[in-house]
Amino acid sequence: MPESPAQDREKAPRPVPGLPARAFTMDAARRRELAAAFKAGGAHYDAVRPSYPDAALDFMVPATARDVVDVGAGTGIFTALLVGRGLEVTAVEPSQDMLGVLTGRLPEVDAVPGTGEDTGLGESSTDVITYAQAWHWVDPKAASAEAARVLRTGGQLALVWNQFDVSMPWVHRLARIMHAGDVHRPDFIPPLGPEFQGLESGAWTWEQSLSPEQVIELAKSRSYYLRAGAATRARVEHNLSWYLYDHLGHKPGVPFGLPYLTHAWRARLRSQ
Template sequence: MEIPSISDQTRQQHAASFGAAADAYRRGRPPYPRAAVEWLVPETARDVVDLGAGTGKFTEQLVAAGFEVVAVEPSAGMREQLAAAVPGVAVHGGTAEHIPLPDASADAAVMAQAWHWVKPETAIPEIARVLRPGGTLGLVWNIRDLTEPWVAELDDVMHEHTREEMDTAPELGGPFEQLERTEIRWRHTLTRAELLDMVASRSYVIVLPASERDELLGNVAELLNSHPDLADHEELTLPYVTRCTRAVRR
């Protein structure tokens, strides 16, 4: 059975759903490889804006790299998790389309696992407004590596109801040039409970009726208990491909 891609209206509903599962998001979503931070943000940058910062998964790595970071996130529930996880960072409500910062106030802007939710025609000029000339825009996604057989089976279970489509190699244009891309392959170790939280924090799972959500999570648990590569393993190793895009403001 072919599962249709989600509509624009449904996509907006999904984008607004994360606050309801902010705690699961924080527990279950993977971090990002340090190499992604190093590739996306120039060493010469000082002030960095993390847009769609979520629960701070990428924010904390920017802070660890020594940057002055301002986080912008639309969901109050996600901002609460972020403030607890990365104390001392300035956190503002806002979006990539409406950034509550002055003109030319940042050397770099990043979006981790979030660009597919924005309206590029509005977000691109707004991000350019906040960046200083020569500033960098970096986009990054953690994508599960489906070349691993059990991960492909997990993906089928997760997308039983809805197939999520994401463009992880977007064009930017307009005020941005010198577009570059790279991929980083790595592996994330997590517990069974954290993997279930990762599944539960997906927008298309959050918005399911409770009975369907419970059924899906039960099917994931069954896979973990029955698959020969996973059974009797309390810790799992989940392979990822981190896809990065960067461009420079003219």
């Protein structure tokens, strides 16, 4: 079984390097190299990645918004939530494989190839631009300028990340074994260009119900695993199996709650 609260108090979690913090210092070539891991495998990604809590959407999308552009939409996990709110949604995604999954599940969405730096969309054409698990894959200055171009006056840029709740030591150790790099440091603030003002943040804790096998599949959807060689992949799978089954005592096929922390930020387009 998962480690007890008493055990949790005995083990202070060590800092986890945050992928977003590192990603914003990368040059464009390095970002493209890392992001290339997601050119294939969209169906697998879609099957194992978590959704987002309703409260995060309430925070990110004003009630008055009519339409939204979801950039780095991937397979449409967050896009589907926007559609569910009755919004007109345009999805922008560079991976053709992921776009194929998105259009299959959301045929009503206008899905276009593009990047945060070059969406290909018209000027002043949307109320909100969202990035779910994607702002660390862009050049924040160029993407901010593009968002400002596409947003209408008074528009909003909203960013969100799901991450493991590493305040729990057993989850912290799981994150390290999985090389879950998208875990923010407590003082993390996403960098934005000067086009935006009034940055605000929100955070919510929740759990995703997964079996041990699904957790291992979740690890296989991460860029570290996707870019690794056969030996590294085998080691990650072996370590996860030992940790989940032998150390934590989970049973094959039996779901348990995997704690998540969702962080979101929103900022308004600066008046000209």
